[in-house]
Amino acid sequence: MSLGSSLASFALVAGLITIVPGLDTAIVIRSAVRNGRGHGFATALGVSCGALTWGAGAAVGIAALLEISAVAYTVVRVAGACYMVWLGSRLLVLALRAKAQRREPSGSDGPGKQQRKLSRSWARGFTTNLLNPKIGAFYVAVMPQFIPAHAPHLAVGLLLAGVHDAEAMLWFSGIILAAHSARRALARRRTQRAIDGITGSVLIGFGVKLGL
Numbered sequence: 001m002s003l004g005s006s007l008a009s010f011a012l013v014a015g016l017i018t019i020v021p022g023l024d025t026a027i028v029i030r031s032a033v034r035n036g037r038g039h040g041f042a043t044a045l046g047v048s049c050g051a052l053t054w055g056a057g058a059a060v061g062i063a064a065l066l067e068i069s070a071v072a073y074t075v076v077r078v079a080g081a082c083y084m085v086w087l088g089s090r091l092l093v094l095a096l097r098a099k100a101q102r103r104e105p106s107g108s109d110g111p112g113k114q115q116r117k118l119s120r121s122w123a124r125g126f127t128t129n130l131l132n133p134k135i136g137a138f139y140v141a142v143m144p145q146f147i148p149a150h151a152p153h154l155a156v157g158l159l160l161a162g163v164h165d166a167e168a169m170l171w172f173s174g175i176i177l178a179a180h181s182a183r184r185a186l187a188r189r190r191t192q193r194a195i196d197g198i199t200g201s202v203l204i205g206f207g208v209k210l211g212l
Contacts (some may be wrong), residue, residue, distance in 0.1 A: 001146055007163060010146040012017030013205055016166040017138065018171050023084070023206050027128055028172050030091075030199040031121050032179040039121040040179065044172035046125025050160065057137035059147070059157020080110050081211030087124070095197035115148070175198040 025048045032040025130136055139161070147156045 003005075003151060006146040006148060006156075010100070010142070010160050011163050011167065013142060014160075015167050018164070018167050023132065024125070024129060025172075026199050026202050027125060027174065029175060029179055030195055031124070032176040033182075033195055035117070035121065037176055037180045038118060040172070040176035042118045042121035043125035044169060044176065046122040046127075047129045048125075048168055049122075049170070050126045050129025050132075051135060051165055051168065052161045054135045054139050055143065055157050055164070056154065058136065058143045059153045059161075062152045078130055078211065081207045083127065084136065084207030085211075087128070088200040088205075088207060091196045091200030091203065095193045095200060097193075169184020 021058040028040055028044050028047065143157060143160055144162060147153055
């Protein structure tokens with residue numbers, strides 16, 4: 001199989017995986033609705049960087065190690081489950097908090113503070129994807145089939161992961177822009193609390209399922 005046909009075939013499979021709603025989609029939507037387009041794109045970029053890391057790991061055999069080593073896989077699985085439950089619990093606490101938080105003055109968000117907030121959104125997306133062993137399982141099961149026998153595995157693995165990231169960013173962009181368009185209607189305190197509650201419940205559900 002040539003590299004061109006491998007890329008085209010992988011793009012088709014990865015595209016189908018991308019549009020299936022999952023944990024990453026829930027986090028990106030929540031970030032876009034709660035904090036705006038910038039944070040939605042930062043979260044999506046973090047998710048993509050996590051996928052790129054998994055792609056590199058699969059190409060050099062790290063994901064394969066997780067597949068054959070029960071201890072290594074269990075460590076990643078438990079860490080991911082704990083992180084998801086912790087993050088979901090935080091969102092549920094926000095959703096159940098009766099007293100509305102005061103809005104900060106418009107002049108209080110300087111460039112440094114905004115940058116820190118965007119970096120936290122990126123880190124949340126990155127950590128969520130990096131601690132999801134299902135992403136590694138996808139790459140280790142699918143990626144080797146699309147790497148030509150005599151091609152450099154790391155370079156082609158990164159290229160395939162980049163194709164997946166490009167498709168994911170296009171998909172996330174549509175979701176983020178749609179969420180931003182409806183943000184005024186979704187910006188009500190009650191609606192945002194409902195979004196936090198739903199997202200938190202989904203995260204806890206994923207965490208418990210992954211842990212078990």
